[in-house]
Amino acid sequence: MTIDWGAFGVVLIAALIVTAIVVSLYSLGLRLLTVSGRTPIVAPAEFTDAIAIITPAELEKAEKRAAKAARKSPLTEREKRFAYLGAYGCFGLSALAVLIGIWLIVGENVMHHLGL
Template sequence: MSIEIDWSAFVSVFIAALIGAVAIVSFYATGLRLLVRAGRIPVVSPAEFTDAITILSEKEIKRAEKHAAKAATKSPLSEGQKKIALLGAYGCFALCGAAVLAGVLLIVFNH
């Protein structure tokens, strides 16, 4: 009994996975960047768990939210440019979701 590996198939799967990963990360990073430029800085309050390594105090959370609000008002873009950046961010997030969905569909229907 011998096992043979189809190296061309292995390389094609590797390249497809690499391109997919780079595309998803690029779309997501660009979407976040455009979201920040549009003045919609995502501030996520940390979850507090009993076994958490770092728990932020209310003071630290308020300081981070104040800093995000201050940064949002400093945007040099006009209102029209902010709307275009926001639409671009949503478009990048949609492309990221479409790339993930395409990968799942390839796995489900192409085996």
């Protein structure tokens, strides 16, 4: 058995590039979501053997800061709406890239074994 190092390098480079694209799309989506005035705030999580991520008081402070920032936004309502749609567009594209990657790994293998 021999390893085709050229093909291995191509797969490595493609994986790094696609990973950077997916992370960038998701990050841009979060940024656009925040710009649109809908800052995602995670409620405190409690686990049986772990501490809470943030306290309820910290959550309340974060929600107040997010509401204040949304009121101070220089964007018009139309611009906020476009930012909101753009955010979910970015989330959709990053999810699509992940699904295509899963299909390339699993779907093609299944089709190959079925003889299709």
